[in-house]
Structures are given as structure tokens and as C-alpha cells.
Amino acid sequence: MTTMQIKPSHLPIPGAVAYSGSSRTSIYEVLKMGKIEAKKCGRRTLVSVASLDAYLASLPTYQAGA
Secondary structure, three states: OOOOOOOOEEEHHHHHHHHHHHHHHHHHHHOOOOOOOEEEEOOOOEHHHHHHHHHHHHHHOOOOOO
């Protein structure tokens, strides 16, 4: 039997924290700065996975010894 993985287009804040490895505060800070996008669904804030991926890709690469 083949199992198909479905990647969501948006994640709630706790999911974005787990997905990115960032803190809850950091997620809210980059939202406030406009570096990632989110939608409101009732009381829930849903973070765009595409914008989160783009933000993470834009971060500088770790340089050992720098």
C-alpha cells in the first residue's frame, strides 16, 4: 500500500514553530516585520508555508569560526 504525504499550504503558529525550529516570539516578530505571510481563520493565525520556506532560505548560512 502506498502512502501519500500531503504538505499543508498553511500552518498554525505552533506548527510554524515546530516546522522552522524558531521560537513563538520569533515567528510573531517576522510576521510583524512582514517577512512571512499569514491569514486569519477565526481566532487562528495560519502561516504560509511558502513564505516561511522563503524566509528560512533568505537567512545567512552558518559560518564556523566566524
